Structure formats: C-alpha cells, structure tokens
Amino acid sequence: MPMLQPRTVIASFTLLALGAALLLWARDSALPWVVLGLLLGLGLQSRPSQSNSASAILEHLGAGMLLINGCNRIEWVNPMGCRLWRTSSDCLLGQPLPSSAIELDSLIESVRKQPHTIHIGEFALPENRIGRAVATALPTKSVISVILLIEDISVSKAMDRLKTDFMTSVSHELRTPLTSVLGFTKVVRKKLEETLLPKLTDDNDPKSRKTIGQVRENLLVVQQESQRLTEIVNTVLDLMNLESGQVVWRQEQVAITEVLTAALAEAQSLFAAKELSITLDLDPSLPKITGDPIRLQQLCWHLLTNAAKFTEQGGLTCTASLNRDSQHPKVLLQFRDTGIGIAASEHSVIFEKFRQLGDVLTNKPKGLGLGLPISLAIVKHHGGELWVDSDLGEGSTFFVSLPITGSELVQG
Template sequence: MTQTAYSNELRADTATILIPLIAGVTALATLMGALAFESFSLSWHLWLGTGLTLVAGGVGRHFLKQNREVAGTVIFTAAHLLIFYLIILKNWSPGSMFPYLFAVLIIASSMFTQPDSGFITWGIASFLTALGVSQHITGSMSLAQHIAGPIIVNLFVAAAAYFSALEWQVAVESVSQLHIKAQHRRDELFTIQEELRRTNAKLINVNKALEKARETAVAERDLRTRFMNQVSHELRTPINSIVNFAHILSQGQLGEVTSRQIDYLNRIEKSGWHSMSVLNDLLDLAQMNAGEFRLRRQRVDLEAVCEEAMASVRSLLENEDVDLIRDYPEVWPEVMVDPKRFQQALLNLLSNAAKYTDKGHIKLRVRTHQHTATFAVEDTGIGIPEEHYDTVFQEFRQLDETIARKRIGTGLGLPISRHLIEQHGGTLTVHSVVEQGSTFTITLPLADNEEAEEEETPPKRLKMTAVAPEESI
C-alpha cells in the first residue's frame, strides 16, 4: 500500500464516521425546527432538509462502501450546502448564526478529501450566503456588512482546516512510510526465516548422513584394526619360527651346511625380517588410524639413540659405495621423546636414504637452536621433484614404481615417520634436488626444565611443509 492510498483509506474511514453523525444532527435539528412551525408553508424547507440529509447520508455511505469516496463526499456536501442555503433563504435575519453553519461543511470537506477542498467549499458557501441574504436586504453596502463577518470567519476556518488537514496528512504519510518499511522488513525477515528453516532442515539431513557415515567409518576402522591385529599376531609366530630356524641352520648347529645352503638360509632370514618389518608398519598404521597409538615421552640419551639407528643402517650399506657421516654437536640438546618411536622415525629416514643412494654419502646432522633441535638426514641419492614433496608422505605411494620395485619397500616408512614426529609436537620436512639428493629434517621443541620426566601423549593428525635444507658440513 502506497502512502497516498493509506491517507485516502483513513479519510474514507473518517467520512464513514462523520457523515452519519452530521446527517443525524442535521436531521434532528431540521425536524425540531419544522415541528416548531404550525404552517407547512413556513416549514416545508425544513421538512425537505430532514429528508434530504437522511438521503444524502445514505447515498454517501453507499458510495463509501463501494470505494467511491469522492462521489459520496461530494454528494453529501452538496446536499447540505443546499439545505443550509434554504435555511438562510427562508429563516435568515440580521445577526442570525445560520451562515456560520457552513463552517461544519468546510471542516468536513478538508477531512473527507484533500486539505484544499475546504477552500472550495468556503467559496461555494460564501456565494450561497450572499445569495440567500440578498433576498432579505436591499443595497450592496448593507449586504456586504451583513455577510462580511460570516464569510471572513468561515475563511479562517477553511485556512485552519487546511493547515490541520495538511499536517495530519504529513503525519499519516510518515506513519504510512514507517508502516510500509516495517512491512517490508517483516516480509524480509519472514523470507529469511523460511530460508533458515529450509537450511536447518538440510543441515539436519546432512548431519544425519554425516553421523551415519562416521559410524560406518568408525566401524570399518575398528574392523580393519582388529583384522590387522589378528593378522599380525597370526603371522608373527610362523615368521619368527622361520627366521629363527633359518638362523640356526645357517650357523650349522644342526649339522654341516654348504655355502650355497648358507646363502639360501640368509636370504630366507632376510626376507623374514623384512616381512616382520612390514607387519610392524601395517600394525602401527592401523593403530594410528584408530587413535590407539600413544607415546611415552621422556628425557633420553639422544647420542645413544642416534648411534643405534646409524649402526642399524650400516648393514644396508656394506656393499655400497656410500659413506655414513656423523655431524653431531658438542653439547646435545635435551628433548622429550619416546626413545623407541623416535629411533623408529630416524631409522626410517636413514633406511630410505640408503635405499635410494647408490654412491656418495648419507649424513646425520644434529643441531641445537634457541627453542628447537633439528635432526637432518642428508643423502646424495636420486632426489625428489618439488611437486612431489607431498606425495612421498602419502601412504603406499612411491614416485617411481620401476625404481621402487628394485628396492624393497611398502611406501609406509615416511608417512609413519611424519606421524611419529608430529605426535612429538615436531615437524618432518623435506627439501630435494633431482639427481643431487634429499634432506629430511626433523624439528622438535626443546624440553622445558620443569617438564615431567615421563608423560603420555595422545595422537595428532599430521601436516607436511617443505623447507630449505641446512648447509652441509
């Protein structure tokens, strides 16, 4: 609804109330006046006025109900102008108040239609006043003296009605504008509410689907973990037996064996240990994914841990033209680690370097910084393209399958190492140049002097970031 339409509606409501009221009062007044006269010839105009005001009131209301406000109010006003004119014509006398009755119609006109309608009604009323009074007085000067007062008073009434109606119209239009804005805002809020309701319904469905998927994933994860645990335990016993019996036979404890037999037994033993290592990696991975992997961090002798890892990888380089270099600090840093798991991560990096380095060197460099300690494994192997830095930390992924088939591996060493290091609160990063070598750097926070000697750390998810290598020494 526009502001003008709202103003017109309020004017129509006002007319609906005032028209019956004015018609009733006028009918009652003219009826009482008519009854005061004994002769019909003296009161016919009052009887006419009584009937005319009732008819005009009825016709006006009828038009108002049909939303024809202008026609209804014009007919009603015109009829009463005629009634008041007849009263002046028949009953006016010097000093009579009848001309002032037009003020009621002037005010009503300003309220029924536009504010300036009162001036139109005033003009017609002034003409009818002059016409009616002129029938009782001769001489223009005398006529002017008798009608000047009512005409001027009615003019002031018209002006007052105009400004009042205009102020009322401005106020109504302001309220209408606020009402329209509030209505639009309400519609917007309703639309937003409906959108939120639909979005909520979608979110509920999505949450249900996610919860169902989560439950399915948890069930599958638990099943996979139980399966890996079961398979691991079922395979460990026969593999241990095979490895141990092969070792006993190769030592000649059950009789003399030939060099060819010793070679075969050593191969069996080596393959058995590799199978055991694969089982251990798979079991660790299953426990990590299930959230069952825990660390017991403590202060350890880092030099001893590093030396044990270096000694383990030395056997992989016995027949290779690769130097194993130590670059240790004079004062070792103090960090809180799980010695077994930290050594596992370090050994994975060293073994990976040995696997892909045919000549040159493998260096373990340890450094202490202000708040961290770094353990860098540097090699002169085949290198890794920069766009594959992330790939090497993905499970069961190897960059070159042809090269990978020549070197025993599952693609689990680096992902497991990264998980172990990040669970220690550190990072594992890589920098590499193809055909020149790679550097994998473990960064761990230094131990706080007040930190507990042993604490259990829950598992954490891992993020890989690449950094520049430290300078070789």
C-alpha cells in the same frame, strides 16, 4: 539472503568456495572441475541473471556450505548444509554453530589468523556422524567472514577402520607362523653346519659339494626372506597401532644426539654394504627434549635407512642443531643424502601410506613405503614437524623440528 545480492560478493563467494571444493573433492570426483567451470563463467559476469544462476548452483551444491559472519554466526547456509545438520535453515540462520561441533570454532579462528590459507579439519555431526570441513576467508571491509564447505565422511571413516582392523588381524595371524619359520630355519641351519654338512664335505664328489652349496644358499634365502616378512608385518602393526592410538608413549628427558647415534649404529650395515659415507655434525650442547626415546630412535632409523635405500653413490650428512629462528627454540635434525632426489610433485605423496618413490622406478627398493608415514606420526606426537627439500636427481634433505620448552633450554 541479502549477502548474495551484490554481484561482486557472489563472485568472491563462488570462487573462494570452489577453491575449497577442489581441495575437498579433488581426489574423489571430477565434479569440482565441472562446477568451477560453471562458476567461473557465471560468478564473474555482471548481468543479474548470471549472478542468479551462480546462486542457484550454490543452492544445489552437493556439499553443505555455510557463511560465518564476524560475530561467528551463520549468515547463510545451503540446503545440503541443513540436511547435514538434520535441521532447517530457520534454526541455523543467525545462530552460532551447533555446540556439538566445537572443532569448527578453532578452525574458524585459524582462518582469521591466516586468512590467505585454506584450512581443513574434522568435526562432529549429529547422530554420531563425522564431518570434514574446508574453511576459507571471505574478506569484507570491516571483518573476515568465513566460508565452510562440509561433507559427511562417516562412511569413509568406517571403511578406513574396517581396513585397519582387517590389516591388523591379518598381520597378527601372519606374525606367529613367520616367527616359527624363522626360528626353525635358524635351528636347521645351525644343526646342518655343526653336524651333518661337515661329514658330507669329506666326500670329494663334485655333485655332493654342489648340492651342499645349494642347500646352504637356499636355507639362507629362507631365513632372510622370513626375516624380511617379519619386519614388514611388524611395521604394518606398528603403523596401525600408531593410527589407532594404542601406543603407550614414554615421557622422558632425551638427548637427541644419543638417540641419533644409536639409530646410526643399527643402520650402519646398510651404508657399509653400498660403500656410502656418513658425516655427522652434532651439536654436543643441545638441550634435552621431552619424548619417547624408543620412538625417536625409530624415527631416526627410518630416515637413515630411507637415505641408504635411495642413494647409490656419495653418502649422507646428519646434522643436529638448535634453531632459534622462531619464538620457541627447537632442535633441528637434517638428513641430507646424495641420492636420486624427489620431484616437487611427490613431496607430499611420499608421506602417505604405501606410497614409495620407487613405484616409478625399475629398481624399486624393497619395502611397503611405511617408513615415512610412521616417522610423520612420531614427529606429530612430539609436537614437531617433518618436511623434505629435494629436486629430482639432486639428492634429498629431510628436516625434523622438535620443540624445546624454556626450562629445558635453561638446563641445556
């Protein structure tokens, strides 16, 4: 292993590798912090014995590690890497990555294009297993070598599929009886209001009038809660279908301003109930984009209702404009509210499933925290981006960037 002999290379190797390791394990284990402390103490020292100790740690690291040179060949691999590939180091060293892991080629290319960024991706391992790789650059004088830290995530993927299947099954089982409860409740309310209650209200007995009022309120609660549960079940099923790829996407020319206006009409009552203002700044000359109008309207609806939930005073400003800053012009949507805002540490968390900012509030809005994950899935399918700019107590702005092709731009 000639590349491990110079102490400066060991220092760079260990530190960059552990940066990747932290990303790989940070949520699951305290191990990276232990290893980081060891390597910081060993990899930066000048004595050969300590460099050898750092090398020993890399050799026994609980994740596969490979060094890919400038010719895209494996220059070094640790024992765990060999075990993950189900082969020996003699079969890997000096060879390109196995052809089954073609996803790693694009990951390595991304590292070379953006060497200051750590890249994460999934790839195929032997025996129908799934691997996850964290890739980072190791600059040298002439070329950029790439460190790959890999692990087998087949078990966790299988557990995710099992969980998804279970939630989908339960949601389907709940939807049918909930639909019946909601339908019969509406029928009972209508019959009572039209036939029975008018006769009973002729009775001047205060107790009877009070009982009638309670019956009306209770039936209304049953209907409202049944409706809410039905919406929750439908939302869960929607997300499961999006994640499993079972959604049939339409491809049409879509006027994004029309989609946004339609979504606003659906969400209008939420803003009216809290007396929140809505300001629109929509560029009427925006070109159409190619996409699914129903899903894009759903995206706008989720972002609008999200703003209404977390805003008590003020209102929302919606902007639709053409962003020409990049090489490929894009439609840019902005949803700016005057709500409670989001701490910087929560910006990435809110896009995760079942995570809601209200978890830390005493008055958490109703919901499962699935609106933003669904929105993110819709945006990604359309080749766009979704992000937030916010500070706690200063409102939030959600940005949606959707690509436009050259032909559509000319037509616009």
